[in-house]
Structure formats: C-alpha cells, structure tokens
Amino acid sequence: MNPWLLGTIVLLAGGFPLSLWMASRGSPVDRMVGLELAGVVTTLSMLGFSQAVGQTSYLIVPLVAALLSFAGALVFTRLLAPRG
C-alpha cells in the first residue's frame, strides 16, 4: 500500500462519517453544512485515489465533482431560502 492510498483511506474513513453525521442531524441548513463537507472530502479523496493508482485520466472525476457539488449547494440554498 503506497502512502497516497493510505492517506486517501484515512481521509475517506475519517471525513465521510463526520459529514454523514452532520448531514443527518439538526435543521436543514445544519444538514447542508454536512453535505458541503461531504463534497470536499469526496473530491479530495478522488484526487488522492487517482494519484494512488497512477491513473491521471481519473482526474476528470474530482473536477466534475467539485463543480457539481458547488452547483448543488447553490440550488439547496435557493430552495432553503424563506419565501415571502
């Protein structure tokens, strides 16, 4: 096991339960914070995984994930905003 794969596993095993915990408790806005953390952890994990397996073609996945998690978060902020 190379250090990149080990780091990726540590990041995923440590960060994803944290974000799941935050995304499953509290108000909708509290949950959204957990969702944002999940997006960051997932994107960084995929960067590390691409390095671990030596496949640079996999790098398109974290790039798209970063963009889509941003767009998704903005949609959620729009939907969670109070309506007058």
Next chain:
Amino acid sequence: MTTLAVALFAAGIAVVLVSGTAALRFRRVYDRLHFLTPGTTLGAPLIGLALGLENGWSLATALILFTCFLLVVTGAVMAAATGRVAAQREGLLARESPE
C-alpha cells in the same frame, strides 16, 4: 521530493479532518461554517501542492491544481451562501437581501 509531497499530503488530510471534527463540536451553523472553512482554504491547497510536487510539471498537475483552485473559490462562496440562508431563516437578514 516524495517525502515532502507525502508530508504535505498528510498535513492537508489532517487539516480537513481536524476542521471537520471541530465543526462537529459546535451546534450553531455559523460556528460550523467557520470551522469548516480551513478544510477548503488550507487543506485543499496543501493536498494539491503535494500531488503537484509528486507529478512534476505536467497536464495532470495543471488539472489537480485547477480542481483545488475550484475547491478554494467555491468553498468560500458556498460558506457565504449557506450563512446567508441561515441568517434569512433566523430573521437576522431581510428575505430579499441583497437583491
């Protein structure tokens, strides 16, 4: 170079995990956003720098650095948008603000 890259990678992972753990300890959404910000503004650049050092000057490095740049920029925007929605829901901010 590999040792430095691995050290930077470990530091980036530590920043993300510590900021996530710190955010979990607080109940208010503003505190959580405050403690999550280092994960994107410091953790992501450290990890991108580590992978860039390991790969050298290449197209892969450019893609990695661009992805980390996106995380830095969008993380700040998402935190601001989330804080704004939380303030609107608590009545601290006008509903139509800043339109």
